[in-house]
Amino acid sequence: MKHQSQTYSEEHLLFLKKRRGRLALIWILRLGLLALLFGIWELVTSLGLVDSFITSSPSRMLATIGGLYEDGTLFYHIGTTLWETLAGFAISTVLGYGIALALWWSETLRSVLEPYIVVLNALPKIALGPLIIVWFGTGSKAILVMTVLVGLIVAILHMLSAFIATDKNKLLLLRSMGASKVQILTKLVVPSSLPAFISMLKVNVGMAWIGSIMGEYIVSKAGLGYLIVYGGQVFKLDLVMSATLILCILAAGMYFLVVLLEKLLVKNTEQ
Amino acid sequence: MKKEILRFTDVGLIYHTVHGETVAAEHLSFSVQEGEFVAIIGPSGCGKTTLLSLAAGLLKPSSGKVESCGSFGYMLQKDELFPWRTIRKNVYLPLEIKKQNTAEHRERAIGLAEKYGLGEFLESYPSELSGGMRQRAALIRTLATDPDILLLDEPFSALDYQTRLNVAVDVSQIIRSEGKTALLITHDISEAVSLADRVLVLTKRPARVSHEHTLDFDSPNPLKRREMQGFSGWFEILWKELNG
Incomplete structure (x- = not known):
């Protein structure tokens, strides 16, 4: 099935046009829904139907974000959270992948460590909050540790199950060629688990945000999680809503980056 | 007299699981000539x-001896081509594994691929090839390291009937024109009769050779054999021995 450049039939051109039309319609509806929600929100608060002190409103959020921008703290808070999240995401991904490889390599190690991993997975990481503060202080370091902890176990379990699920017949084929364990790893286990790696990244992006924001709730002096907690404490719901909105945009952006990466990496894994 | 390339002498094998042990083979003896x-x-x-x-x-083996002189190539039921590698890279795989990835060996392997009609698919991915072509690519991959003996584990059973006949002709021609020794394992009697010089019949577990026949066809072509007079006779004999 080679892709050929050729002239298409009228019918096919019509089909393509219809498909493009439908895609455009979906996007118009998506953006329309967003505009509608924000419009209603703005309307009911400006008419005084609901108290904008409690619910905030789009215009008040815009003003709050503008205010943050003017006093120069907007990008400081965004940068702090973004750094914690990205660094935590990178460390938990790399460390998780490495540990999963080690566990795949040694069945004995896997058997010995299994109950520990199960317990660590079940443990709500926030319970370790006080310990982390005592051990790592009240700065960004503590939040980074929390972020890594939240993502790490999930990354390990996700990759390990993918490594173990490597096609038995392909393993047999490589063994019949006399492949060493390193060769089996590099020629088969790692490339065939690429789709699992991508799905692990997708899960771990979410985990990193949970970790960093949760960390900022417990202990922080800056960041979007800090703004949300602070805003809640002093009843500035505008600040809470604004920071939440920025979080939504950043989290979505990071997720789409992973999807983009997937498109670049996963081309020929379908059987 | 031709050289013996593989010999099983009184081989026994016991499988161990938590639930017990299974005797998979007992007093299993046979040999394969070059x-x-x-x-x-x-x-x-x-x-x-x-x-x-x-x-x-x-x-x-748990008991007995398996002796062989020469290298093996293994071909499985499914082609097991790596979907993330092009056909060319798939053919190179055993060379990489056996650390024979030199220009000379690569050239030989690609020469084989071109000789047997895979030349235009070298840069394609397995998903772009038909089932028959994929199995052919798997055979070329098996032949890439120039093995002395080919072990074929029901290599056609995953294909539909039409493709299966064609691929059997294909594989048989390639193996015979390359002068390779082949050991085919199958449950399909007609496949065995259409392809082999010699047929061994195994018993139920524990496996051992119960009958052995040298086939007397004057053509190695599987399709021609299927039309020959002797074909149904051999089929009947083997069918009785398998079920007897």
Whole structure:
């Protein structure tokens, strides 16, 4: 099935046009829904139907974000959270992948460590909050540790199950060629688990945000999680809503980056 | 007299699981001569794949001896081409594994691929090829390291009937024109009769050779053989022996 450049039939051109039309319609509806929600929100608060002190409103959020921008703290808070999240995401991904490889390599190690991993997975990481503060202080370091902890176990379990699920017949084929364990790893286990790696990244992006924001709730002096907690404490719901909105945009952006990466990496894994 | 390339002498194999042990083979003896095409047929669950694993040295026998001189190429039921590699890279795989990835070996392997009609698909991915072409690519991959003996584990059973006949012709021609020794394991009697020089019949577990026949066809072509007079006779004999 080679892709050929050729002239298409009228019918096919019509089909393509219809498909493009439908895609455009979906996007118009998506953006329309967003505009509608924000419009209603703005309307009911400006008419005084609901108290904008409690619910905030789009215009008040815009003003709050503008205010943050003017006093120069907007990008400081965004940068702090973004750094914690990205660094935590990178460390938990790399460390998780490495540990999963080690566990795949040694069945004995896997058997010995299994109950520990199960317990660590079940443990709500926030319970370790006080310990982390005592051990790592009240700065960004503590939040980074929390972020890594939240993502790490999930990354390990996700990759390990993918490594173990490597096609038995392909393993047999490589063994019949006399492949060493390193060769089996590099020629088969790692490339065939690429789709699992991508799905692990997708899960771990979410985990990193949970970790960093949760960390900022417990202990922080800056960041979007800090703004949300602070805003809640002093009843500035505008600040809470604004920071939440920025979080939504950043989290979505990071997720789409992973999807983009997937498109670049996963081309020929379908059987 | 031709050279013996593989010999099983009084081989026994016991499988161990938590729930007990299974005697997979007992007093199993046979040999394969150089250049021969031997087919082994047996009832399902008689441990045919085990036998190939023993031959390839992936399993050690519990008793008896497996002796071989020469290198092996293993071909499985499915093509097991790596979907993330092009056909060219798939053909190179055994060279990489055996650290023979030199220009000379690569050229030889690609020469084979071109000779047997895979030239235009070298840069394609397996998903772009038909089932028959994929199995052919798998055979070329098996031949890439120039093995002395080919172990074929029901290599056609995953294909539909039409493709299966064509691929059998294909594989038989390639193996014979390259002068390779082949050991085919199958449960399909007609496949064994259409392809092999010699057929061994295995018993139910524990597996051992119950009958042995040298086939007297004057053509190695599987399709021609299927039309020959002797074909149904051999089929009947083997069918009775398998079920007897």
